[in-house]
Amino acid sequence: MDVILPIEVFTMGNLAMINIHGNDLTGQLPSEVGLLTSLTYLQVSMNQFDGPIPTDIGRLTSIQRLRIYSNVFTGSLPSELGQLTNMTSFSCYLNSINGSLPTNLGRLTGIQSLRMYSNDFTGSVPSELGQLTNMTDLQVSRNALSGSLPTDLGRLAGIQVLLAHRNAFSGFLPSELGKLINMTRFSCYRNSLNGSIPSELGWLTSMEQLTVYRNTFTGSLPSELGLMTNMTSFSCYLNSIDGSVPTDLGRLTSIQVLRMYSNDFTGSVPSELGQLTSMTNFQVSQNYLSGSQPHELGRLSNLTRLNMRHNFLSGSLPTEAGLLTQLTALSLRSNSFDGPLPSELGLLSKLTLVCC
Secondary structure, three states, X not given: OOOOOOHHHHHOOOOOEEXXXXXXXXXXXXXXHHHOOOOOEXXXXXXEEEEOXXXXXXXXXXXXXXXXXXXXXXXXXXXXXXXXXXXXXXXXXXXXXXEOOOHHHHHOOOXXXXXXXXXXXOOOOOHHHHHOOOOOEEEOOOOOOEEOOOHHHHHOOOOOEEEOOOOEEEEEOOHHHHHOOOOOEEEOOOOEEEEXXXXXXXXXXXXXXXXXXXXXXXXXXXXXXXXXXXXXXXXXXXXXXXXXXXXXXXXXXXXXXXXXXXXXXXEOOOHHHHHOOOOOEEEOOOXXXXXXXXXXXXXXXXXXXXXXXXXEEEEOOOHHHHHOOOOOEEXXXXXXXXXXXXXXXXXXXXXXXXXX
């Protein structure tokens, strides 16, 4: 179907809403869409529209919600979008839009949700986005963005979700992110970020999911992370983080997933981690941890996966391991444990994978 909409539609000057979501429509979005200056809602997502987004879309100054996701749009994002100052939601994800993010997006001061992930955007994140202080949801993941994350992002006081993973970002993680006290989800995994994880992140006490794996972070893990008592998932694996595992992590009593493998952690496994009784997945393999496995880990009654392989742990396995009755996967190989395996492991009837 090459005709997207009857041409008569574009003469309806009072039209306030168009929703043609999910109709497998093809062809380009006509520039005449800019004639519909009374539109407050335009939904053309999940079709097969291609070609560039028409610059005339910048004439829709009454628009509040603009949704063009899941098409095959190409070309750059028109800077004219910055004229849509009444817009509260813009979604263009899952297209093939390229070029840089327009600095004019910083004029959308009423925007609350800006979802631009899974495109081909390049260049840096404009510092002007820091002016969008009403924004609660910013998603720029799965692009080819580079440069540093701007410190101006710390001005987004209302942000709850900030997703920047799978790009080519480099430089330090801005300490200014610690000002985003309403944030519940932050991900920057699979980038080239370096330096230490800033201690200011500990101020994010609303955080639930913090995902920073597969970067080149160094330095020690800040003990302030223990302040994030609402966190359910923390993944920092495949970095070069060193020093000891902070005992303050034992305060994360809501945590379910704690993945810290493939780093350079040293010292012992803190006994305080035995307080994390909601945890189901604990992975600290491929580090330089030493000492004995703490008996307190036997309190992790909801644990289904425990991976501590490739460390320098020693001593005998505690009999309390037999209390981990929900365990399905246990990997302890390539350590320096001695003595026989405790017979209590025979109580773990749900085990399907054992590597000792």
